[in-house]
Amino acid sequence: MSETLRHIEALAALLPDAQRSAHAYARKIDLFSGSGDVEAAHPSGRAYVAATRMALLQSEVSEALQEIRSRDLDLDPAARRPDDALSLELADILIRTLELSEYLGVDLGAALVAKTADTLGGYRHGGVRF
Template sequence: MSEALRHIEALARLLPEAQRSAHAYAREIDLFSGAGEVERAHPSGRAYVAATRMALLQSEVAEALQEIRDRTVDLDPAARRPDDALSLELADILIRTLELSEYLGVDLGAALVAKTADTLGGYRHGGVRF
């Protein structure tokens, strides 16, 4: 087994608790106020709420991209601070990913291990290089 896969497996063991914590955090700060009512009232219910959460995840990615495009963030890793704009946007992406995974019942750790093993085994989406 590769060292990379061993590290991914170690990370995967931490993800279930991280997912639960991100979901609890979202509830604590009322990140999705009214989602329960929407889920019950909308014809597509849970799918609509999941799609909305995914769109919000996408908006966080767009905000991180904008930080890079604005050229105000130093992209040198040695200059990276945990409270700079790019770092905070990447944290938002992780929080929303963990929360969405918990909401949908995705075992993100198991999926991460499976994806890593496939990729290390030579899997390439669509046969493209990147």
């Protein structure tokens, strides 16, 4: 087993607790106010709420992209602070990903290990290089 896969497996072991915590955090700060009502009332129910949460995840990625596109942002890794705008947007992406995974019952750790093992074996999405 490669060192990369061992590290991914170590991270994967932490993800179930992280997913539950992100989900609890989202409920505590009312990140998705009213989504329980929407799930019950909307004809597509849970799929609609999941799609909405996916769109919010996409908006966080767009915000991170905007930070990168900013002429004021220093992209030198040595300049990166945990509280700079880009770092905080990436944290938002992670929180929303963990929360969505928990909401949908995705074992993100197991999926991460499976995807990494496939990729290390030479898998390329759609057979493309980039």
